[in-house]
Structures are given as C-alpha cells and as structure tokens.
Amino acid sequence: MTQALRLGIAGLGTVGVGVVKIVRQHADLLQARTGRPIEITAVSARDASKDRGVNLSGYAWETDPVALAQRDDIDVYVELMGGENGPAKASVEAALASGKDVVTANKALLAIHGQELAEKAEAAGRVIRFEAAVAGGIPVIKSLTEGLAGNEITRVMGVMNGTCNYILTRMQSQELGYNALFEECAQLGYLEADPNLDVGGIDAAHKLALLSSIAFGTKPNFDGIEIEGIQQISLDDIHQADDMGYRIKLLGVAQKTARGLVQRMQPCLVPSGSALGQLEGGTNMVVIEGDAVEQVVLRGPGAGEGPTASAVMGDVCDLARGLQIPTFGRPATSLQDAAPAITGLPAPYYLRLALFDKPGALAKVAAILGDAGVSIDRMRQYGHSDSTAPVLIVTHKTTRATLDVALDGFRDTDVVSGEPVALRIEEV
Amino acid sequence: MTQALRLGIAGLGTVGVGVVKIVRQHADLLQARTGRPIEITAVSARDASKDRGVNLSGYAWETDPVALAQRDDIDVYVELMGGENGPAKASVEAALASGKDVVTANKALLAIHGQELAEKAEAAGRVIRFEAAVAGGIPVIKSLTEGLAGNEITRVMGVMNGTCNYILTRMQSQELGYNALFEECAQLGYLEADPNLDVGGIDAAHKLALLSSIAFGTKPNFDGIEIEGIQQISLDDIHQADDMGYRIKLLGVAQKTARGLVQRMQPCLVPSGSALGQLEGGTNMVVIEGDAVEQVVLRGPGAGEGPTASAVMGDVCDLARGLQIPTFGRPATSLQDAAPAITGLPAPYYLRLALFDKPGALAKVAAILGDAGVSIDRMRQYGHSDSTAPVLIVTHKTTRATLDVALDGFRDTDVVSGEPVALRIEEV
Numbered sequence: 001m002t003q004a005l006r007l008g009i010a011g012l013g014t015v016g017v018g019v020v021k022i023v024r025q026h027a028d029l030l031q032a033r034t035g036r037p038i039e040i041t042a043v044s045a046r047d048a049s050k051d052r053g054v055n056l057s058g059y060a061w062e063t064d065p066v067a068l069a070q071r072d073d074i075d076v077y078v079e080l081m082g083g084e085n086g087p088a089k090a091s092v093e094a095a096l097a098s099g100k101d102v103v104t105a106n107k108a109l110l111a112i113h114g115q116e117l118a119e120k121a122e123a124a125g126r127v128i129r130f131e132a133a134v135a136g137g138i139p140v141i142k143s144l145t146e147g148l149a150g151n152e153i154t155r156v157m158g159v160m161n162g163t164c165n166y167i168l169t170r171m172q173s174q175e176l177g178y179n180a181l182f183e184e185c186a187q188l189g190y191l192e193a194d195p196n197l198d199v200g201g202i203d204a205a206h207k208l209a210l211l212s213s214i215a216f217g218t219k220p221n222f223d224g225i226e227i228e229g230i231q232q233i234s235l236d237d238i239h240q241a242d243d244m245g246y247r248i249k250l251l252g253v254a255q256k257t258a259r260g261l262v263q264r265m266q267p268c269l270v271p272s273g274s275a276l277g278q279l280e281g282g283t284n285m286v287v288i289e290g291d292a293v294e295q296v297v298l299r300g301p302g303a304g305e306g307p308t309a310s311a312v313m314g315d316v317c318d319l320a321r322g323l324q325i326p327t328f329g330r331p332a333t334s335l336q337d338a339a340p341a342i343t344g345l346p347a348p349y350y351l352r353l354a355l356f357d358k359p360g361a362l363a364k365v366a367a368i369l370g371d372a373g374v375s376i377d378r379m380r381q382y383g384h385s386d387s388t389a390p391v392l393i394v395t396h397k398t399t400r401a402t403l404d405v406a407l408d409g410f411r412d413t414d415v416v417s418g419e420p421v422a423l424r425i426e427e428v
Numbered sequence: 429m430t431q432a433l434r435l436g437i438a439g440l441g442t443v444g445v446g447v448v449k450i451v452r453q454h455a456d457l458l459q460a461r462t463g464r465p466i467e468i469t470a471v472s473a474r475d476a477s478k479d480r481g482v483n484l485s486g487y488a489w490e491t492d493p494v495a496l497a498q499r500d501d502i503d504v505y506v507e508l509m510g511g512e513n514g515p516a517k518a519s520v521e522a523a524l525a526s527g528k529d530v531v532t533a534n535k536a537l538l539a540i541h542g543q544e545l546a547e548k549a550e551a552a553g554r555v556i557r558f559e560a561a562v563a564g565g566i567p568v569i570k571s572l573t574e575g576l577a578g579n580e581i582t583r584v585m586g587v588m589n590g591t592c593n594y595i596l597t598r599m600q601s602q603e604l605g606y607n608a609l610f611e612e613c614a615q616l617g618y619l620e621a622d623p624n625l626d627v628g629g630i631d632a633a634h635k636l637a638l639l640s641s642i643a644f645g646t647k648p649n650f651d652g653i654e655i656e657g658i659q660q661i662s663l664d665d666i667h668q669a670d671d672m673g674y675r676i677k678l679l680g681v682a683q684k685t686a687r688g689l690v691q692r693m694q695p696c697l698v699p700s701g702s703a704l705g706q707l708e709g710g711t712n713m714v715v716i717e718g719d720a721v722e723q724v725v726l727r728g729p730g731a732g733e734g735p736t737a738s739a740v741m742g743d744v745c746d747l748a749r750g751l752q753i754p755t756f757g758r759p760a761t762s763l764q765d766a767a768p769a770i771t772g773l774p775a776p777y778y779l780r781l782a783l784f785d786k787p788g789a790l791a792k793v794a795a796i797l798g799d800a801g802v803s804i805d806r807m808r809q810y811g812h813s814d815s816t817a818p819v820l821i822v823t824h825k826t827t828r829a830t831l832d833v834a835l836d837g838f839r840d841t842d843v844v845s846g847e848p849v850a851l852r853i854e855e856v
Contacts, residue, residue, distance in 0.1 A: 018720070022578050022720055026578065026580060029580060030577070030578070032645060032758045032762060033577050033757055033758050034577070035758075035759070131575065137720070137721040137722065137724060138724055139567075139570070139571045139574070139575025139576065139724070142567070142570060142571070142574060142575045143567045143570065143571065143575075146567070146570060146574075146742060146745065146746060146749075146751075147559065147567025147570045147571075147739075147742045148567065148738060148742060149458070149461050149462070149741065149742055149745035149746075150450050150454065150458070150737070150738050150740070150741025150742055150744070150745060151738055151741075152454060152457060217460060275703075275706075275727065278703075278706065290738065291734070292446070292450055292565070292734040292735065292737055292738035292741070293565040293728065293729070293734060293735050293738035293739075294565065294728070294729050294732075294734060294735055295728065295729070296565060296566055296567070296726070296727070296728035297725075297726070297727040297728065298724070298725070298726055298727075299703065299724070299725040299726075299727075300721065300722070300723065300724035300725065301721070301722050301723070304722075306719070306720040306721060306722060307720065307721050307722060309578070309720055310576060310578050310579055310718065310720035310721035311575075311721075312578075313577065313578025313579075313720070314574060314575045314576060314577055314578055316578070317574065317577035317578060318574060318577075321574075321751075321752075321753055322750075322751075322752070323574075323749075323750075323751050324749075324750070325749055329461055330460045330461050330463075331463070334460060
C-alpha cells in the first residue's frame with residue numbers, strides 16, 4: 001500500500017486548521033508510520049477568503065461539504081464542522097454513500113444519529129471513526145474499543161467537559177461564585193454558542209452516549225441519559241463538600257446493571273484525594289473499569305487545536321494502515337436497545353439543608369430521613385448569623401427513589417428553608 | 429472473516445491462565461467484537477499434571493514450545509514464558525518462520541532482541557505484538573503507536589515497576605526502611621526470581637527501551653539506558669524530599685534531544701502534587717508528550733493475572749480484526765540507530781550531604797558548588813545529635829557533568845562525611 005490516502009476536510013475552524021498543520025508538517029513522519037503518504041486533496045468552509053494562518057492554495061475548494069464528500073479524488077471525508085443535523089449529517093451520509101470512510105469530531109451528530117449512520121456505513125462497507133469526539137486528545141475510544149476488547153466493561157465514567165471542570169475548580173481555588181465564572185468563561189471563549197451545551201451537561205452527555213455504546217454493545221441512547229448541569233452548584237456546596245473530604249465534579253457514569261443501563265451526567269461528589277477529585281481546570285479524565293483490567297485512568301487535554309487534531313490524525317493513521325473496525329466496536333446491526341435502568345444503584349448522598357433555628361428542627365429532619373429508610377453516616381451543623389443554620393448530611397448508601405421520599409418530607413415540614421441540595425457521592 | 433482465530437499458548441503461569449479464562453468466559457463477547465471466534469488449539473508448559481484451576485483438557489499439549497509454535501493448527505503464537513533467551517526466543521523465531529503472528533508479554537526478549545525479531549517478522553510478513561510487556565493492563569503501546577501517531581513524540585516517561593513503587597510509597601507511609609520492605613516484598617512474592625531485575629531498575633528499563641523505540645523510530649537500545657536502582661534510597665531521603673515538596677520515584681524518561689537520545693531509568697524527585705508524585709503502591713503510570721497532544725497520562729495496574737491477560741487479549745483481538753502494524757510502529761528496517769546523548773539535559777538536582785559540625789563547613793560546600801558553576805535554589809540544614817549535620821540542597825538547573833565536578837569537590841574536602849546523595853528532579 002504505497003498509494004496516498006487522500007483526505008477531504010470540511011470545516012476549517014481551530015481543529016480543521018490543526019489537522020492541516022499536522023498533515024503538512026509531519027508528512028514524512030506520517031508516511032514512515034503508516035507506510036503511505038497522507039495528503040489533503042480538497043477542503044470546504046464557508047469563507048474561502050479568510051486568512052487561517054495555513055497555506056491552503058494547493059487544495060481544491062468546495063463551498064458545499066456534500067460536494068466535497070462526493071469527490072472522486074478523496075478516500076476519507078473528515079467532518080469538522082459540528083452540528084447534529086444540517087450539512088454535517090448530509091455530508092457524512094453522502095461520503096458513506098459514495099464509498100468514503102469518515103473521520104469526525106462531531107459528538108452531537110453521533111450521539112443523536114450514530115445508530116443510523118453506523119448502519120449506513122456498514123451497508124456501504126465503510127467505517128466512521130470519532131476519537132476526537134470524546135475527551136479531545138485522550139485516545140479513549142481506541143483504548144475502550146481495541147485495547148480493552150478482552151474485558152467485559154463494568155463501568156465507564158469521566159469528566160468530559162473542560163469548561164465545567166474549569167468553573168468548578170476555579171470556584172474552589174478562587175472563591176468565586178458560579179455566575180462570575182460563567183462570565184469569565186464567556187469572555188475567554190470557553191463556552192459553546194449555546195452555553196447550555198456546556199454548563200447544562202449536554203456536550204458531556206453526548207460523549208457519554210458514545211462511550212456507553214462501545215462499552216456495553218448498545219445503541220447510542222442519548223435520550224436515556226439522566227442529565228443535570230452545574231448551574232445550581234453554590235460556593236457553599238464547594239466549601240462544605242471540601243470540608244467533608246470531597247470535590248464536586250460534573251461526572252458522567254455509564255454502568256450496566258441487572259436492572260438495565262445506567263447513564264448519568266450530573267454533578268457528583270468524589271473523594272478529594274482520588275484521581276478524579278484532583279483533576280484541575282480544563283483537563284479531561286476517563287476511567288474505564290473491566291472485569292480483567294480492573295481500572296484504567298486516562299487523563300489529557302479535552303479540547304484545543306493540537307489535542308483534537310491529534311485525535312483526528314490518530315483515526316486517519318488507522319485508516320491509512322488499513323484498520324477497519326465497526327463504528328461502535330461491533331456490527332451496528334448487532335447493537336442492543338439500551339433499556340434504561342428503572343432504579344439507579346444505591347450510593348451515599350450529600351445533602352445540604354437550611355434549617356430554621358428553632359427547637360426540635362434537627363430532630364424532625366432526622367426523623368424524616370429515618371422514616372424514609374435513609375440512614376445518616378455523618379452530619380454537621382455550621383454556625384450561622386441569619387435565621388437558618390446550614391446542615392450537611394452524608395447518608396449511607398440509598399437509592400435516589402428512597403432519598404426522594406425524604407426530600408419530599410423536607411418540603412412538607414416547617415423546619416427546612418428553601419430547596420434542599422442532594423448530590424450523589426460516586427465511589428471511584 | 430468468520431474463520432476462527434486459533435491460539436497456541438506457551439506458558440501457563442498466572443498470565444497464561446488469565447488468558448485461558450478470558451477466552452473461555454468471554455467467547456461470545458470476543459466474537460461479537462472481532463467478528464470471528466477466538467479459540468485455543470494447543471498449549472505448552474513444563475508440567476502437564478499440575479492443577480491450574482482451569483480446564484485445559486480440550487487443548488492439545490506440547491511439551492516443547494517450539495513444536496507448539498510450529499503447529500499447523502494455530503494462527504497466533506502467544507508467548508508467556510518469559511526469559512530473554514532460551515525457549516522464548518527459539519519459539520518466537522519458530523512461530524514467525526512458520527507464518528504465525530506472535531503476541532508476547534516478554535519485555536526482556538524484545539528489549540534485547542527486538543530489532544532482530546522485528547526484522548524476522550517483517551521478512552515473514554508477520555507481526556509481533558506486546559501490549560502486555562509494558563505497564564500491564566494500561567493500553568500504552570496502542571496509545572503511543574496508534575492513537576498518538578499524528579504526533580512528534582517529545583518525551584515518554586513513567587513509573588513502570590510496581591514493586592519499586594510499592595517499596596518507595598511504603599517507605600513514605602509506613603516509616604519502614606528499604607531493607608525491611610525488600611523483605612516484605614520477597615515474602616509477598618512481589619519480586620522476580622532475580623530481585624535485581626526489580627529493585628535494580630532493569631525490568632523497568634526493558635519497558636522503557638520498547639517505548640523509546642516506538643516513540644522515536646529508533647532501534648530498541650537497552651544497553652544505551654542509564655540505569656540506577658532504588659537500593660540506595662534511604663528513609664532520610666524520602667522524608668527530606670517530602671519536606672521540600674517532592675516524592676521519590678523510580679522514573680524512566682526517554683527524550684530525543686539535539687544531542688542524541690536520552691534514556692534514563694533512575695530514582696528521581698517529582699513534585700508531590702503531580703500525577704506521578706501521587707501514584708501509590710503497585711500502580712503504573714506512563715506520561716506521553718507530543719507536539720500536538722501536549723500531555724496524556726495513563727494509569728493502571730502494572731501486573732497481575734487479569735490486567736496482563738487483558739493486554740494480551742487486546743493484541744489477540746487486534747489480530748482477529750485484521751490489524752497488522754509493524755512491531756515498533758514502523759518498518760523494522762527503517763528504524764534508526766539510537767545515538768545515546770553525550771550529555772543529558774540540564775535539570776535541578778536534590779543533594780543530601782552529611783556535614784561535619786565545624787566552623788566554615790557550609791561555606792566550603794557553597795564555594796565548591798559555586799566554583800563548579802552550580803547555583804543553589806534552596807538549602808536547609810537540619811538539627812542533629814551526632815557529629816554531622818544533614819544538609820539538603822536543591823540546585824538550579826545544571827547538567828549531571830557539572831554536578832559531578834562539585835561532587836568530586838565534596839569528596840576532596842574534609843567537611844563532608846561519606847558519599848553525597850544526588851537525585852535528579854524531573855519536571856513533570
């Protein structure tokens with residue numbers, strides 16, 4: 001195989017430019033490693049006149065990504081435009097239909113339409129690769145699909161949205177509230193055009209849906225993910241979790257249980273000393289647990305030009321080397337429907353209540369928990385200067401359904417002010 | 429490809445038994461993932477009568493691993509006996525010569541004979557895969573060879589001998605000296621038959637030679653590695669490094685510099701708060717740095733039945749899926765001779781001296797360092813009850829050659845008692 005592998009790249013934003021740079025700067029290295037030249041034939045983006053800091057004059061230009069995807073002189077269609085519908089979907093379908101393999105960084109597209117696209121790829125005898133869609137530069141799709149293929153995967157979890165982790169760790173280190181940090185992120189350009197994709201947990205949930213599919217052989221089921229963002233996390237929660245030995249992370253967890261598939265993306269408490277607890281700033285971390293390997297932890301940059309382009313090029317090199325693996329690690333037609341778990345696995349929970357300062361208040365709270373069947377591991381009441389006292393409770397393991405009974409009880413009583421905060425404590 | 433992939437397994441120790449268990453327990457899963465059945469045809473070990481806790485009755489038995497490797501009814505020869513020469517080498521050569529791919533966990537074999545064997549594999553159109561040879565269950569060979577193939581690798585480093593890390597972290601946490609922990613490891617079965625392979629840094633250096641070859645496209649060059657074991661590390665060093673904000677790790681570092689290839693396996697200081705600094709017990713960690721991806725950190729179990737068998741099966745699944753990558757990631761005949769760096773890169777150093785308690789002693793030490801061109805970043809002299817005072821120095825960046833001038837100066841003076849300890853501080 002000394003014929004060049006010819007790429008058509010759609011989308012020349014940060015990542016697209018990063019890919020062009022690698023192909024140009026490392027031409028010899030890529031050929032030495034894969035045994036064949038890797039070349040760019042054509043590119044596509046909205047504005048052909050914009051200076052992107054790389055020389056694009058040698059490449060054909062297509063205004064329409066679908067036309068790019070259908071060109072006879074490309075072997076691999078590299079989709080880096082983003083968006084779950086529109087040109088991204090249409091062009092990927094066109095590429096597959098015209099016999100091209102696809103490399104994409106588009107998590108939304110695959111989380112929503114992954115099953116349909118994987119089936120189309122399979123019918124056409126092509127593959128879709130998407131290392132860059134999950135956790136940026138970390139080779140996590142490869143590790144899960146290939147390196148750990150001998151394992152029954154028992155749990156996959158991770159911190160996969162750098163912006164959320166940046167906000168949460170800055171709240172801790174800088175004593176700044178959520179709103180101030182949200183503004184900071186907006187000014188730094190850390191937020192998606194729709195910020196809810198980041199802080200609402202949706203972007204990270206897209207990634208979890210893909211990991212979950214590979215791990216458990218199920219159809220990607222984004223709609224089956226329980227999603228909660230970080231907007232409600234207060235500086236008090238950060239401090240008081242810290243005081244109890246925990247950090248708050250937007251943590252995705254996928255786990256196959258006897259009761260069905262659990263998929264959660266929500267703020268959780270993890271031990272401060274754990275690898276997840278110590279993860280700072282925009283870095284991502286994915287933890288994979290399997291019956292043979294026990295636990296593997298992968299950490300790296302979750303975004304950015306170089307890291308994301310590195311992941312795209314890993315996929316391109318695989319294709320140049322002739323690797324053809326089904327999109328989600330096994331034939332698309334064999335993927336099972338993921339029945340969402342009716343009830344989640346029990347876990348300890350962190351509760352924060354504002355208790356009116358009157359006799360018997362704490363006793364009432366304790367009784368409500370006891371009646372619901374929730375037992376208390378640790379409890380702290382803090383000093384206070386206003387009419388309510390902050391009370392923190394770490395429960396023993398309980399299900400969310402059981403806990404909800406107690407939370408309803410708090411709402412019905414006259415000793416708890418406002419809405420109680422309840423966060424799961426994940427064993428990591 | 430629905431034909432079964434047929435394995436012949438030589439060596440039925442812990443890892444071999446682990447592989448047999450996975451093939452038996454996960455037959456359906458492996459077939460779903462790779463598209464074809466994976467079967468064991470024949471096995472080989474010294475003692476056929478021994479109860480290994482798995483049912484081996486369905487497999488042909490060969491006393492001679494070379495005969496196993498040559499059988500017509502196997503496609504992949506899985507070498508799990510170990511040893512850099514003897515039956516391991518002879519049988520791997522026989523397997524390649526008779527058209528089989530090879531999967532092995534044998535780091536010594538490949539570190540010493542890797543170039544020769546990779547060339548033989550290539551000439552025969554076969555591949556050798558060795559994920560299990562480096563860092564147990566962590567898919568590090570795959571990440572480096574495939575996932576990060578778009579990067580010029582700038583540095584690879586890691587803690588890759590679990591026994592050494594167990595000893596060093598127990599020294600820290602249990603206040604036990606090296607000798608006591610060496611005994612503990614011997615009793616727990618944590619040491620190789622020749623313990624110097626572990627505590628002398630040789631086993632970890634074998635692994636570094638393999639990573640280095642893949643990272644830099646050079647022939648594996650075990651003899652070019654500067655190796656130093658952990659036998660000289662005292663409890664004082666552990667404490668005093670801690671006091672300065674560091675942990676001592678047996679750290680392997682491979683780095684391509686303008687002066688040649690640097691390969692070191694030696695006790696180093698790393699910041700206590702870094703991922704490497706926080707690595708406890710027998711766990712392994714590999715850090716890969718590339719020009720695009722920046723830094724990826726991989727952590728997991730470095731040994732044991734399940735994790736090592738997981739790595740072996742990752743390679744087997746790759747072969748079942750048809751992946752054929754040259755042994756060290758590019759054609760063996762294209763690998764360059766690794767010219768060892770004449771002088772290493774500058775780094776800060778940790779020095780521990782025992783200073784005779786007399787006027788002007790510290791001034792003499794400072795003068796010797798100054799004359800050699802070594803400047804002091806931090807210095808501490810500790811209280812003492814005997815005739816010598818412990819003095820700790822953290823230098824600014826200097827080369828080892830420059831530092832050696834100062835160490836010679838200490839030996840020639842009358843104010844330093846015994847041999848000074850000098851450990852590199854690695855920037856991680």
